Amino acid sequence: MASPSDPATHETFQLGEFTVPRLWAGLWQLSSNAWGTxxxxxxxxxxxRHVDAGYTAFADHYGSAELIFGQFRASLPQPEAVIGATKWCVFKPLTGPLQRSAVEAAVRERIERMQTKRVDLLQFHWQHYDNHDYMTALEIMAQLREEGLIANVGLCNFDALRTDEICTRFPGLVVSNQVPFSLIDTRVLSALDGVCTKHGVKxxxxGTLCGGFLAEKWIGVPEPDPYAGSLxxxxxxxxxxxTKAWGSWALFQELLVALQRISRRHxxxxxxxxxTRWVLDHPVVGAVIVGVRWGCSEYPSDNMKVYGLHLTDQDREEIESVLSRSAGRRLFQTIGDCGAEYR
Structure with missing residues:
Protein backbone atom coordinates (compact mmCIF):
# COMPACT_ATOMS: atom_id res chain seq x y z
CA MET A 1 0.00 0.00 0.00
CA ALA A 2 1.34 3.45 -0.90
CA SER A 3 2.23 5.85 1.86
CA PRO A 4 -0.79 7.95 2.87
CA SER A 5 1.51 10.95 3.32
CA ASP A 6 2.31 10.91 -0.39
CA PRO A 7 0.09 13.52 -2.12
CA ALA A 8 -0.08 11.22 -5.15
CA THR A 9 -2.19 8.80 -3.10
CA HIS A 10 -4.73 11.41 -2.01
CA GLU A 11 -8.08 10.65 -3.60
CA THR A 12 -10.09 13.52 -5.05
CA PHE A 13 -13.37 14.08 -6.88
CA GLN A 14 -15.03 16.89 -8.78
CA LEU A 15 -17.50 19.04 -6.84
CA GLY A 16 -18.84 21.64 -9.21
CA GLU A 17 -15.86 23.72 -10.25
CA PHE A 18 -13.61 22.43 -7.46
CA THR A 19 -11.38 19.38 -7.28
CA VAL A 20 -11.63 18.35 -3.63
CA PRO A 21 -10.29 15.55 -1.40
CA ARG A 22 -12.40 12.60 -0.32
CA LEU A 23 -11.68 13.32 3.35
CA TRP A 24 -12.94 16.61 4.77
CA ALA A 25 -12.41 18.19 8.18
CA GLY A 26 -15.63 18.85 10.08
CA LEU A 27 -16.02 22.00 12.15
CA TRP A 28 -19.21 21.21 14.09
CA GLN A 29 -17.34 20.48 17.30
CA LEU A 30 -16.55 24.19 17.56
CA SER A 31 -20.23 24.73 18.35
CA SER A 32 -20.10 23.79 22.03
CA ASN A 33 -17.73 23.38 24.96
CA ALA A 34 -19.22 19.91 25.43
CA TRP A 35 -16.59 18.57 23.01
CA GLY A 36 -13.76 20.27 24.87
CA THR A 37 -12.27 23.74 24.61
CA ARG A 49 -1.67 20.60 10.58
CA HIS A 50 -4.72 19.29 8.73
CA VAL A 51 -4.02 21.44 5.68
CA ASP A 52 -0.41 20.27 5.68
CA ALA A 53 -1.65 16.66 5.80
CA GLY A 54 -3.90 17.19 2.79
CA TYR A 55 -7.24 18.26 4.27
CA THR A 56 -8.05 21.12 1.93
CA ALA A 57 -11.82 21.16 2.50
CA PHE A 58 -13.50 22.17 5.76
CA ALA A 59 -17.22 22.02 6.50
CA ASP A 60 -19.83 23.42 8.88
CA HIS A 61 -21.00 26.66 10.41
CA TYR A 62 -22.28 26.13 13.94
CA GLY A 63 -21.11 28.42 16.74
CA SER A 64 -17.94 30.29 15.84
CA ALA A 65 -16.86 27.81 13.13
CA GLU A 66 -17.25 30.23 10.22
CA LEU A 67 -15.38 33.00 12.01
CA ILE A 68 -12.45 30.87 13.13
CA PHE A 69 -12.14 29.11 9.78
CA GLY A 70 -12.44 32.38 7.87
CA GLN A 71 -9.66 33.98 9.92
CA PHE A 72 -7.49 30.91 9.53
CA ARG A 73 -7.96 30.64 5.77
CA ALA A 74 -7.34 34.36 5.25
CA SER A 75 -3.97 33.95 6.96
CA LEU A 76 -2.77 31.30 4.50
CA PRO A 77 -0.33 32.16 1.69
CA GLN A 78 -2.84 30.68 -0.80
CA PRO A 79 -6.31 30.94 0.75
CA GLU A 80 -7.96 29.85 -2.49
CA ALA A 81 -6.35 26.41 -2.16
CA VAL A 82 -8.61 25.60 0.80
CA ILE A 83 -12.35 25.12 0.33
CA GLY A 84 -14.90 26.16 2.93
CA ALA A 85 -18.37 24.61 2.98
CA THR A 86 -20.94 26.28 5.19
CA LYS A 87 -24.71 26.08 5.67
CA TRP A 88 -27.89 28.08 5.56
CA CYS A 89 -30.45 26.36 7.76
CA VAL A 90 -34.10 27.40 7.93
CA PHE A 91 -35.46 25.76 11.08
CA LYS A 92 -38.43 27.95 12.01
CA PRO A 93 -41.68 28.11 10.02
CA LEU A 94 -41.90 31.25 7.91
CA THR A 95 -44.48 33.87 8.78
CA GLY A 96 -44.89 34.95 5.17
CA PRO A 97 -43.61 34.36 1.63
CA LEU A 98 -39.85 33.96 1.31
CA GLN A 99 -38.22 37.08 -0.09
CA ARG A 100 -35.01 37.27 -2.10
CA SER A 101 -33.67 39.81 0.40
CA ALA A 102 -33.74 37.18 3.18
CA VAL A 103 -31.81 34.63 1.13
CA GLU A 104 -29.27 37.16 -0.08
CA ALA A 105 -28.77 38.48 3.47
CA ALA A 106 -28.04 34.95 4.69
CA VAL A 107 -25.51 34.40 1.91
CA ARG A 108 -23.80 37.74 2.47
CA GLU A 109 -23.56 36.98 6.20
CA ARG A 110 -21.73 33.72 5.35
CA ILE A 111 -19.38 35.65 3.06
CA GLU A 112 -18.62 38.25 5.71
CA ARG A 113 -18.03 35.72 8.48
CA MET A 114 -15.76 33.56 6.30
CA GLN A 115 -13.83 36.57 4.91
CA THR A 116 -14.29 35.59 1.30
CA LYS A 117 -15.79 36.99 -1.89
CA ARG A 118 -18.24 34.14 -2.39
CA VAL A 119 -19.40 30.99 -0.65
CA ASP A 120 -17.54 27.95 -2.00
CA LEU A 121 -20.36 25.53 -1.11
CA LEU A 122 -23.62 26.67 0.46
CA GLN A 123 -25.37 23.67 1.97
CA PHE A 124 -29.09 24.29 2.38
CA HIS A 125 -31.25 22.74 5.10
CA TRP A 126 -35.03 23.26 5.23
CA GLN A 127 -36.86 21.99 8.28
CA HIS A 128 -40.53 21.94 7.25
CA TYR A 129 -41.24 20.17 3.97
CA ASP A 130 -44.91 21.15 4.10
CA ASN A 131 -43.80 24.69 3.24
CA HIS A 132 -42.65 24.45 -0.38
CA ASP A 133 -40.80 27.75 -0.23
CA TYR A 134 -37.64 25.66 -0.23
CA MET A 135 -38.11 25.61 -4.01
CA THR A 136 -38.27 29.41 -4.02
CA ALA A 137 -35.11 29.53 -1.92
CA LEU A 138 -33.26 27.33 -4.38
CA GLU A 139 -34.45 29.42 -7.31
CA ILE A 140 -32.97 32.49 -5.60
CA MET A 141 -29.76 30.60 -4.82
CA ALA A 142 -29.47 29.78 -8.53
CA GLN A 143 -29.66 33.50 -9.24
CA LEU A 144 -27.05 34.29 -6.60
CA ARG A 145 -24.80 31.65 -8.10
CA GLU A 146 -25.12 33.32 -11.50
CA GLU A 147 -24.29 36.65 -9.84
CA GLY A 148 -21.11 35.23 -8.31
CA LEU A 149 -22.07 35.16 -4.62
CA ILE A 150 -22.18 31.35 -4.48
CA ALA A 151 -19.82 28.98 -6.27
CA ASN A 152 -21.79 25.78 -5.58
CA VAL A 153 -25.13 24.86 -4.02
CA GLY A 154 -25.56 21.74 -1.90
CA LEU A 155 -28.28 20.26 0.25
CA CYS A 156 -28.13 19.11 3.86
CA ASN A 157 -30.33 16.31 5.21
CA PHE A 158 -32.75 16.37 2.29
CA ASP A 159 -34.49 13.06 1.68
CA ALA A 160 -34.71 11.16 -1.60
CA LEU A 161 -38.18 12.46 -2.51
CA ARG A 162 -37.30 16.15 -2.15
CA THR A 163 -33.82 15.74 -3.61
CA ASP A 164 -35.38 14.26 -6.73
CA GLU A 165 -37.97 17.04 -6.83
CA ILE A 166 -35.31 19.74 -6.53
CA CYS A 167 -32.87 18.26 -9.03
CA THR A 168 -35.63 17.70 -11.57
CA ARG A 169 -36.78 21.30 -11.26
CA PHE A 170 -33.26 22.77 -11.20
CA PRO A 171 -31.04 20.41 -13.22
CA GLY A 172 -27.34 20.90 -12.54
CA LEU A 173 -27.83 23.30 -9.63
CA VAL A 174 -27.21 20.95 -6.70
CA VAL A 175 -23.79 19.30 -6.48
CA SER A 176 -24.02 17.57 -3.08
CA ASN A 177 -26.19 16.43 -0.19
CA GLN A 178 -24.71 16.18 3.31
CA VAL A 179 -26.30 13.20 5.08
CA PRO A 180 -25.45 10.54 7.68
CA PHE A 181 -23.89 7.33 6.36
CA SER A 182 -21.98 4.67 8.23
CA LEU A 183 -21.80 0.93 8.81
CA ILE A 184 -24.54 1.51 11.39
CA ASP A 185 -26.72 3.97 9.47
CA THR A 186 -27.12 2.78 5.87
CA ARG A 187 -30.39 4.55 5.05
CA VAL A 188 -28.86 6.27 2.02
CA LEU A 189 -28.80 2.88 0.29
CA SER A 190 -32.60 2.59 0.44
CA ALA A 191 -33.43 5.40 -1.98
CA LEU A 192 -31.14 8.43 -1.83
CA ASP A 193 -28.18 6.77 -3.53
CA GLY A 194 -30.26 6.04 -6.63
CA VAL A 195 -31.67 9.57 -6.79
CA CYS A 196 -28.25 11.20 -6.36
CA THR A 197 -26.67 8.91 -8.94
CA LYS A 198 -29.45 9.79 -11.38
CA HIS A 199 -28.83 13.52 -10.97
CA GLY A 200 -25.04 13.48 -10.57
CA VAL A 201 -25.17 14.60 -6.94
CA LYS A 202 -22.42 13.49 -4.57
CA GLY A 207 -21.55 10.34 11.37
CA THR A 208 -19.38 7.87 9.46
CA LEU A 209 -17.39 7.07 12.62
CA CYS A 210 -20.46 7.22 14.91
CA GLY A 211 -18.97 9.87 17.15
CA GLY A 212 -15.75 7.88 17.47
CA PHE A 213 -17.37 4.58 18.50
CA LEU A 214 -15.99 2.86 15.39
CA ALA A 215 -12.51 2.56 16.87
CA GLU A 216 -10.32 0.00 18.65
CA LYS A 217 -10.65 1.78 22.00
CA TRP A 218 -14.23 0.52 22.36
CA ILE A 219 -13.43 -3.17 21.85
CA GLY A 220 -14.15 -5.14 25.00
CA VAL A 221 -15.54 -2.09 26.78
CA PRO A 222 -18.87 -2.43 28.64
CA GLU A 223 -21.78 -0.44 27.25
CA PRO A 224 -21.28 3.13 28.46
CA ASP A 225 -23.85 4.99 30.52
CA PRO A 226 -25.15 7.86 28.36
CA TYR A 227 -25.90 9.91 31.48
CA ALA A 228 -22.61 9.43 33.30
CA GLY A 229 -21.10 12.56 31.75
CA SER A 230 -18.18 10.82 30.06
CA LEU A 231 -19.71 10.92 26.56
CA THR A 243 -28.23 0.07 20.98
CA LYS A 244 -31.87 1.00 20.32
CA ALA A 245 -32.31 1.28 16.55
CA TRP A 246 -29.51 -0.76 14.95
CA GLY A 247 -29.05 -3.68 17.34
CA SER A 248 -27.25 -4.04 20.65
CA TRP A 249 -23.92 -3.27 22.26
CA ALA A 250 -23.04 -6.96 22.07
CA LEU A 251 -23.61 -7.06 18.30
CA PHE A 252 -21.66 -3.83 17.94
CA GLN A 253 -18.76 -5.54 19.72
CA GLU A 254 -18.90 -8.29 17.09
CA LEU A 255 -18.70 -5.64 14.39
CA LEU A 256 -15.69 -3.99 16.01
CA VAL A 257 -13.88 -7.32 16.36
CA ALA A 258 -14.56 -8.10 12.68
CA LEU A 259 -13.23 -4.69 11.67
CA GLN A 260 -10.15 -5.20 13.81
CA ARG A 261 -9.49 -8.60 12.22
CA ILE A 262 -9.75 -7.01 8.77
CA SER A 263 -7.50 -4.11 9.73
CA ARG A 264 -4.80 -6.49 10.93
CA ARG A 265 -4.87 -8.34 7.60
CA HIS A 266 -4.14 -5.06 5.85
CA THR A 276 -14.31 4.92 6.51
CA ARG A 277 -13.16 2.95 3.46
CA TRP A 278 -16.40 0.94 3.45
CA VAL A 279 -18.38 4.17 3.10
CA LEU A 280 -16.02 5.75 0.56
CA ASP A 281 -16.29 2.67 -1.67
CA HIS A 282 -19.92 3.49 -2.49
CA PRO A 283 -19.79 5.34 -5.83
CA VAL A 284 -22.39 7.93 -4.79
CA VAL A 285 -20.16 9.11 -1.92
CA GLY A 286 -17.91 12.04 -2.71
CA ALA A 287 -16.32 12.57 0.69
CA VAL A 288 -16.46 11.62 4.33
CA ILE A 289 -16.47 14.58 6.73
CA VAL A 290 -14.47 13.67 9.83
CA GLY A 291 -15.38 15.63 12.95
CA VAL A 292 -12.37 17.05 14.77
CA ARG A 293 -12.10 18.18 18.40
CA TRP A 294 -10.00 21.15 17.34
CA GLY A 295 -7.11 21.82 19.68
CA CYS A 296 -8.14 18.90 21.91
CA SER A 297 -7.62 15.69 19.96
CA GLU A 298 -7.01 14.92 16.31
CA TYR A 299 -5.92 12.07 14.06
CA PRO A 300 -5.14 13.58 10.65
CA SER A 301 -2.35 11.17 9.73
CA ASP A 302 -4.20 8.05 10.90
CA ASN A 303 -7.34 9.02 9.00
CA MET A 304 -5.30 9.55 5.84
CA LYS A 305 -4.39 5.85 5.82
CA VAL A 306 -7.76 5.22 4.20
CA TYR A 307 -6.23 6.44 0.93
CA GLY A 308 -4.85 3.52 -1.01
CA LEU A 309 -6.69 1.00 1.17
CA HIS A 310 -8.59 -1.66 -0.82
CA LEU A 311 -11.15 -3.90 0.84
CA THR A 312 -11.33 -7.45 -0.48
CA ASP A 313 -14.41 -9.56 -1.14
CA GLN A 314 -13.57 -11.48 2.02
CA ASP A 315 -13.43 -8.23 4.00
CA ARG A 316 -16.86 -7.20 2.73
CA GLU A 317 -18.37 -10.60 3.40
CA GLU A 318 -17.14 -10.57 6.99
CA ILE A 319 -18.60 -7.12 7.53
CA GLU A 320 -21.90 -8.12 5.93
CA SER A 321 -22.12 -11.22 8.13
CA VAL A 322 -22.52 -8.88 11.10
CA LEU A 323 -24.62 -6.22 9.41
CA SER A 324 -27.11 -8.83 8.18
CA ARG A 325 -27.93 -9.68 11.80
CA SER A 326 -28.67 -6.07 12.70
CA ALA A 327 -31.73 -3.91 12.08
CA GLY A 328 -29.67 -1.57 9.93
CA ARG A 329 -31.49 -2.37 6.71
CA ARG A 330 -34.80 -1.52 8.39
CA LEU A 331 -33.82 1.92 9.69
CA PHE A 332 -35.39 3.50 6.62
CA GLN A 333 -38.74 2.16 7.82
CA THR A 334 -38.26 2.65 11.57
CA ILE A 335 -36.59 6.08 11.58
CA GLY A 336 -37.39 7.41 8.13
CA ASP A 337 -35.24 8.69 5.29
CA CYS A 338 -32.07 10.68 5.90
CA GLY A 339 -32.77 13.74 8.00
CA ALA A 340 -36.12 12.50 9.31
CA GLU A 341 -34.68 12.24 12.81
CA TYR A 342 -34.19 16.02 12.84
CA ARG A 343 -37.70 16.86 11.70
Missing amino acids: APVTKIRQAMA LLTY NPSQRKYLDMI GGVSVTNIA
Whole structure:
Protein backbone atom coordinates (compact mmCIF):
# COMPACT_ATOMS: atom_id res chain seq x y z
CA MET A 1 0.00 0.00 0.00
CA ALA A 2 1.34 3.45 -0.90
CA SER A 3 2.23 5.85 1.86
CA PRO A 4 -0.79 7.95 2.87
CA SER A 5 1.51 10.95 3.32
CA ASP A 6 2.31 10.91 -0.39
CA PRO A 7 0.09 13.52 -2.12
CA ALA A 8 -0.08 11.22 -5.15
CA THR A 9 -2.19 8.80 -3.10
CA HIS A 10 -4.73 11.41 -2.01
CA GLU A 11 -8.08 10.65 -3.60
CA THR A 12 -10.09 13.52 -5.05
CA PHE A 13 -13.37 14.08 -6.88
CA GLN A 14 -15.03 16.89 -8.78
CA LEU A 15 -17.50 19.04 -6.84
CA GLY A 16 -18.84 21.64 -9.21
CA GLU A 17 -15.86 23.72 -10.25
CA PHE A 18 -13.61 22.43 -7.46
CA THR A 19 -11.38 19.38 -7.28
CA VAL A 20 -11.63 18.35 -3.63
CA PRO A 21 -10.29 15.55 -1.40
CA ARG A 22 -12.40 12.60 -0.32
CA LEU A 23 -11.68 13.32 3.35
CA TRP A 24 -12.94 16.61 4.77
CA ALA A 25 -12.41 18.19 8.18
CA GLY A 26 -15.63 18.85 10.08
CA LEU A 27 -16.02 22.00 12.15
CA TRP A 28 -19.21 21.21 14.09
CA GLN A 29 -17.34 20.48 17.30
CA LEU A 30 -16.55 24.19 17.56
CA SER A 31 -20.23 24.73 18.35
CA SER A 32 -20.10 23.79 22.03
CA ASN A 33 -17.73 23.38 24.96
CA ALA A 34 -19.22 19.91 25.43
CA TRP A 35 -16.59 18.57 23.01
CA GLY A 36 -13.76 20.27 24.87
CA THR A 37 -12.27 23.74 24.61
CA ALA A 38 -8.99 25.13 23.41
CA PRO A 39 -7.55 28.60 22.74
CA VAL A 40 -8.13 29.88 19.21
CA THR A 41 -4.37 29.80 18.61
CA LYS A 42 -4.33 26.04 19.24
CA ILE A 43 -7.37 25.58 17.02
CA ARG A 44 -5.64 27.40 14.17
CA GLN A 45 -2.51 25.32 14.68
CA ALA A 46 -4.62 22.17 14.42
CA MET A 47 -6.22 23.47 11.23
CA ALA A 48 -2.76 24.17 9.79
CA ARG A 49 -1.67 20.60 10.58
CA HIS A 50 -4.72 19.29 8.73
CA VAL A 51 -4.02 21.44 5.68
CA ASP A 52 -0.41 20.27 5.68
CA ALA A 53 -1.65 16.66 5.80
CA GLY A 54 -3.90 17.19 2.79
CA TYR A 55 -7.24 18.26 4.27
CA THR A 56 -8.05 21.12 1.93
CA ALA A 57 -11.82 21.16 2.50
CA PHE A 58 -13.50 22.17 5.76
CA ALA A 59 -17.22 22.02 6.50
CA ASP A 60 -19.83 23.42 8.88
CA HIS A 61 -21.00 26.66 10.41
CA TYR A 62 -22.28 26.13 13.94
CA GLY A 63 -21.11 28.42 16.74
CA SER A 64 -17.94 30.29 15.84
CA ALA A 65 -16.86 27.81 13.13
CA GLU A 66 -17.25 30.23 10.22
CA LEU A 67 -15.38 33.00 12.01
CA ILE A 68 -12.45 30.87 13.13
CA PHE A 69 -12.14 29.11 9.78
CA GLY A 70 -12.44 32.38 7.87
CA GLN A 71 -9.66 33.98 9.92
CA PHE A 72 -7.49 30.91 9.53
CA ARG A 73 -7.96 30.64 5.77
CA ALA A 74 -7.34 34.36 5.25
CA SER A 75 -3.97 33.95 6.96
CA LEU A 76 -2.77 31.30 4.50
CA PRO A 77 -0.33 32.16 1.69
CA GLN A 78 -2.84 30.68 -0.80
CA PRO A 79 -6.31 30.94 0.75
CA GLU A 80 -7.96 29.85 -2.49
CA ALA A 81 -6.35 26.41 -2.16
CA VAL A 82 -8.61 25.60 0.80
CA ILE A 83 -12.35 25.12 0.33
CA GLY A 84 -14.90 26.16 2.93
CA ALA A 85 -18.37 24.61 2.98
CA THR A 86 -20.94 26.28 5.19
CA LYS A 87 -24.71 26.08 5.67
CA TRP A 88 -27.89 28.08 5.56
CA CYS A 89 -30.45 26.36 7.76
CA VAL A 90 -34.10 27.40 7.93
CA PHE A 91 -35.46 25.76 11.08
CA LYS A 92 -38.43 27.95 12.01
CA PRO A 93 -41.68 28.11 10.02
CA LEU A 94 -41.90 31.25 7.91
CA THR A 95 -44.48 33.87 8.78
CA GLY A 96 -44.89 34.95 5.17
CA PRO A 97 -43.61 34.36 1.63
CA LEU A 98 -39.85 33.96 1.31
CA GLN A 99 -38.22 37.08 -0.09
CA ARG A 100 -35.01 37.27 -2.10
CA SER A 101 -33.67 39.81 0.40
CA ALA A 102 -33.74 37.18 3.18
CA VAL A 103 -31.81 34.63 1.13
CA GLU A 104 -29.27 37.16 -0.08
CA ALA A 105 -28.77 38.48 3.47
CA ALA A 106 -28.04 34.95 4.69
CA VAL A 107 -25.51 34.40 1.91
CA ARG A 108 -23.80 37.74 2.47
CA GLU A 109 -23.56 36.98 6.20
CA ARG A 110 -21.73 33.72 5.35
CA ILE A 111 -19.38 35.65 3.06
CA GLU A 112 -18.62 38.25 5.71
CA ARG A 113 -18.03 35.72 8.48
CA MET A 114 -15.76 33.56 6.30
CA GLN A 115 -13.83 36.57 4.91
CA THR A 116 -14.29 35.59 1.30
CA LYS A 117 -15.79 36.99 -1.89
CA ARG A 118 -18.24 34.14 -2.39
CA VAL A 119 -19.40 30.99 -0.65
CA ASP A 120 -17.54 27.95 -2.00
CA LEU A 121 -20.36 25.53 -1.11
CA LEU A 122 -23.62 26.67 0.46
CA GLN A 123 -25.37 23.67 1.97
CA PHE A 124 -29.09 24.29 2.38
CA HIS A 125 -31.25 22.74 5.10
CA TRP A 126 -35.03 23.26 5.23
CA GLN A 127 -36.86 21.99 8.28
CA HIS A 128 -40.53 21.94 7.25
CA TYR A 129 -41.24 20.17 3.97
CA ASP A 130 -44.91 21.15 4.10
CA ASN A 131 -43.80 24.69 3.24
CA HIS A 132 -42.65 24.45 -0.38
CA ASP A 133 -40.80 27.75 -0.23
CA TYR A 134 -37.64 25.66 -0.23
CA MET A 135 -38.11 25.61 -4.01
CA THR A 136 -38.27 29.41 -4.02
CA ALA A 137 -35.11 29.53 -1.92
CA LEU A 138 -33.26 27.33 -4.38
CA GLU A 139 -34.45 29.42 -7.31
CA ILE A 140 -32.97 32.49 -5.60
CA MET A 141 -29.76 30.60 -4.82
CA ALA A 142 -29.47 29.78 -8.53
CA GLN A 143 -29.66 33.50 -9.24
CA LEU A 144 -27.05 34.29 -6.60
CA ARG A 145 -24.80 31.65 -8.10
CA GLU A 146 -25.12 33.32 -11.50
CA GLU A 147 -24.29 36.65 -9.84
CA GLY A 148 -21.11 35.23 -8.31
CA LEU A 149 -22.07 35.16 -4.62
CA ILE A 150 -22.18 31.35 -4.48
CA ALA A 151 -19.82 28.98 -6.27
CA ASN A 152 -21.79 25.78 -5.58
CA VAL A 153 -25.13 24.86 -4.02
CA GLY A 154 -25.56 21.74 -1.90
CA LEU A 155 -28.28 20.26 0.25
CA CYS A 156 -28.13 19.11 3.86
CA ASN A 157 -30.33 16.31 5.21
CA PHE A 158 -32.75 16.37 2.29
CA ASP A 159 -34.49 13.06 1.68
CA ALA A 160 -34.71 11.16 -1.60
CA LEU A 161 -38.18 12.46 -2.51
CA ARG A 162 -37.30 16.15 -2.15
CA THR A 163 -33.82 15.74 -3.61
CA ASP A 164 -35.38 14.26 -6.73
CA GLU A 165 -37.97 17.04 -6.83
CA ILE A 166 -35.31 19.74 -6.53
CA CYS A 167 -32.87 18.26 -9.03
CA THR A 168 -35.63 17.70 -11.57
CA ARG A 169 -36.78 21.30 -11.26
CA PHE A 170 -33.26 22.77 -11.20
CA PRO A 171 -31.04 20.41 -13.22
CA GLY A 172 -27.34 20.90 -12.54
CA LEU A 173 -27.83 23.30 -9.63
CA VAL A 174 -27.21 20.95 -6.70
CA VAL A 175 -23.79 19.30 -6.48
CA SER A 176 -24.02 17.57 -3.08
CA ASN A 177 -26.19 16.43 -0.19
CA GLN A 178 -24.71 16.18 3.31
CA VAL A 179 -26.30 13.20 5.08
CA PRO A 180 -25.45 10.54 7.68
CA PHE A 181 -23.89 7.33 6.36
CA SER A 182 -21.98 4.67 8.23
CA LEU A 183 -21.80 0.93 8.81
CA ILE A 184 -24.54 1.51 11.39
CA ASP A 185 -26.72 3.97 9.47
CA THR A 186 -27.12 2.78 5.87
CA ARG A 187 -30.39 4.55 5.05
CA VAL A 188 -28.86 6.27 2.02
CA LEU A 189 -28.80 2.88 0.29
CA SER A 190 -32.60 2.59 0.44
CA ALA A 191 -33.43 5.40 -1.98
CA LEU A 192 -31.14 8.43 -1.83
CA ASP A 193 -28.18 6.77 -3.53
CA GLY A 194 -30.26 6.04 -6.63
CA VAL A 195 -31.67 9.57 -6.79
CA CYS A 196 -28.25 11.20 -6.36
CA THR A 197 -26.67 8.91 -8.94
CA LYS A 198 -29.45 9.79 -11.38
CA HIS A 199 -28.83 13.52 -10.97
CA GLY A 200 -25.04 13.48 -10.57
CA VAL A 201 -25.17 14.60 -6.94
CA LYS A 202 -22.42 13.49 -4.57
CA LEU A 203 -22.99 12.62 -0.92
CA LEU A 204 -20.90 14.31 1.75
CA THR A 205 -21.30 12.00 4.70
CA TYR A 206 -21.15 12.68 8.42
CA GLY A 207 -21.55 10.34 11.37
CA THR A 208 -19.38 7.87 9.46
CA LEU A 209 -17.39 7.07 12.62
CA CYS A 210 -20.46 7.22 14.91
CA GLY A 211 -18.97 9.87 17.15
CA GLY A 212 -15.75 7.88 17.47
CA PHE A 213 -17.37 4.58 18.50
CA LEU A 214 -15.99 2.86 15.39
CA ALA A 215 -12.51 2.56 16.87
CA GLU A 216 -10.32 0.00 18.65
CA LYS A 217 -10.65 1.78 22.00
CA TRP A 218 -14.23 0.52 22.36
CA ILE A 219 -13.43 -3.17 21.85
CA GLY A 220 -14.15 -5.14 25.00
CA VAL A 221 -15.54 -2.09 26.78
CA PRO A 222 -18.87 -2.43 28.64
CA GLU A 223 -21.78 -0.44 27.25
CA PRO A 224 -21.28 3.13 28.46
CA ASP A 225 -23.85 4.99 30.52
CA PRO A 226 -25.15 7.86 28.36
CA TYR A 227 -25.90 9.91 31.48
CA ALA A 228 -22.61 9.43 33.30
CA GLY A 229 -21.10 12.56 31.75
CA SER A 230 -18.18 10.82 30.06
CA LEU A 231 -19.71 10.92 26.56
CA ASN A 232 -19.80 13.92 24.27
CA PRO A 233 -23.02 14.94 22.44
CA SER A 234 -22.16 12.95 19.31
CA GLN A 235 -21.45 9.81 21.32
CA ARG A 236 -24.74 10.04 23.21
CA LYS A 237 -26.55 10.40 19.91
CA TYR A 238 -24.84 7.44 18.22
CA LEU A 239 -24.97 5.19 21.28
CA ASP A 240 -28.73 5.52 21.13
CA MET A 241 -28.66 4.63 17.43
CA ILE A 242 -26.42 1.59 18.02
CA THR A 243 -28.23 0.07 20.98
CA LYS A 244 -31.87 1.00 20.32
CA ALA A 245 -32.31 1.28 16.55
CA TRP A 246 -29.51 -0.76 14.95
CA GLY A 247 -29.05 -3.68 17.34
CA SER A 248 -27.25 -4.04 20.65
CA TRP A 249 -23.92 -3.27 22.26
CA ALA A 250 -23.04 -6.96 22.07
CA LEU A 251 -23.61 -7.06 18.30
CA PHE A 252 -21.66 -3.83 17.94
CA GLN A 253 -18.76 -5.54 19.72
CA GLU A 254 -18.90 -8.29 17.09
CA LEU A 255 -18.70 -5.64 14.39
CA LEU A 256 -15.69 -3.99 16.01
CA VAL A 257 -13.88 -7.32 16.36
CA ALA A 258 -14.56 -8.10 12.68
CA LEU A 259 -13.23 -4.69 11.67
CA GLN A 260 -10.15 -5.20 13.81
CA ARG A 261 -9.49 -8.60 12.22
CA ILE A 262 -9.75 -7.01 8.77
CA SER A 263 -7.50 -4.11 9.73
CA ARG A 264 -4.80 -6.49 10.93
CA ARG A 265 -4.87 -8.34 7.60
CA HIS A 266 -4.14 -5.06 5.85
CA GLY A 267 -1.40 -4.09 8.30
CA GLY A 268 -0.87 -0.60 9.66
CA VAL A 269 -4.47 0.53 9.36
CA SER A 270 -7.14 0.97 12.01
CA VAL A 271 -10.75 -0.03 12.62
CA THR A 272 -11.60 3.59 11.83
CA ASN A 273 -9.85 3.30 8.45
CA ILE A 274 -11.83 0.18 7.54
CA ALA A 275 -15.15 1.80 8.53
CA THR A 276 -14.31 4.92 6.51
CA ARG A 277 -13.16 2.95 3.46
CA TRP A 278 -16.40 0.94 3.45
CA VAL A 279 -18.38 4.17 3.10
CA LEU A 280 -16.02 5.75 0.56
CA ASP A 281 -16.29 2.67 -1.67
CA HIS A 282 -19.92 3.49 -2.49
CA PRO A 283 -19.79 5.34 -5.83
CA VAL A 284 -22.39 7.93 -4.79
CA VAL A 285 -20.16 9.11 -1.92
CA GLY A 286 -17.91 12.04 -2.71
CA ALA A 287 -16.32 12.57 0.69
CA VAL A 288 -16.46 11.62 4.33
CA ILE A 289 -16.47 14.58 6.73
CA VAL A 290 -14.47 13.67 9.83
CA GLY A 291 -15.38 15.63 12.95
CA VAL A 292 -12.37 17.05 14.77
CA ARG A 293 -12.10 18.18 18.40
CA TRP A 294 -10.00 21.15 17.34
CA GLY A 295 -7.11 21.82 19.68
CA CYS A 296 -8.14 18.90 21.91
CA SER A 297 -7.62 15.69 19.96
CA GLU A 298 -7.01 14.92 16.31
CA TYR A 299 -5.92 12.07 14.06
CA PRO A 300 -5.14 13.58 10.65
CA SER A 301 -2.35 11.17 9.73
CA ASP A 302 -4.20 8.05 10.90
CA ASN A 303 -7.34 9.02 9.00
CA MET A 304 -5.30 9.55 5.84
CA LYS A 305 -4.39 5.85 5.82
CA VAL A 306 -7.76 5.22 4.20
CA TYR A 307 -6.23 6.44 0.93
CA GLY A 308 -4.85 3.52 -1.01
CA LEU A 309 -6.69 1.00 1.17
CA HIS A 310 -8.59 -1.66 -0.82
CA LEU A 311 -11.15 -3.90 0.84
CA THR A 312 -11.33 -7.45 -0.48
CA ASP A 313 -14.41 -9.56 -1.14
CA GLN A 314 -13.57 -11.48 2.02
CA ASP A 315 -13.43 -8.23 4.00
CA ARG A 316 -16.86 -7.20 2.73
CA GLU A 317 -18.37 -10.60 3.40
CA GLU A 318 -17.14 -10.57 6.99
CA ILE A 319 -18.60 -7.12 7.53
CA GLU A 320 -21.90 -8.12 5.93
CA SER A 321 -22.12 -11.22 8.13
CA VAL A 322 -22.52 -8.88 11.10
CA LEU A 323 -24.62 -6.22 9.41
CA SER A 324 -27.11 -8.83 8.18
CA ARG A 325 -27.93 -9.68 11.80
CA SER A 326 -28.67 -6.07 12.70
CA ALA A 327 -31.73 -3.91 12.08
CA GLY A 328 -29.67 -1.57 9.93
CA ARG A 329 -31.49 -2.37 6.71
CA ARG A 330 -34.80 -1.52 8.39
CA LEU A 331 -33.82 1.92 9.69
CA PHE A 332 -35.39 3.50 6.62
CA GLN A 333 -38.74 2.16 7.82
CA THR A 334 -38.26 2.65 11.57
CA ILE A 335 -36.59 6.08 11.58
CA GLY A 336 -37.39 7.41 8.13
CA ASP A 337 -35.24 8.69 5.29
CA CYS A 338 -32.07 10.68 5.90
CA GLY A 339 -32.77 13.74 8.00
CA ALA A 340 -36.12 12.50 9.31
CA GLU A 341 -34.68 12.24 12.81
CA TYR A 342 -34.19 16.02 12.84
CA ARG A 343 -37.70 16.86 11.70
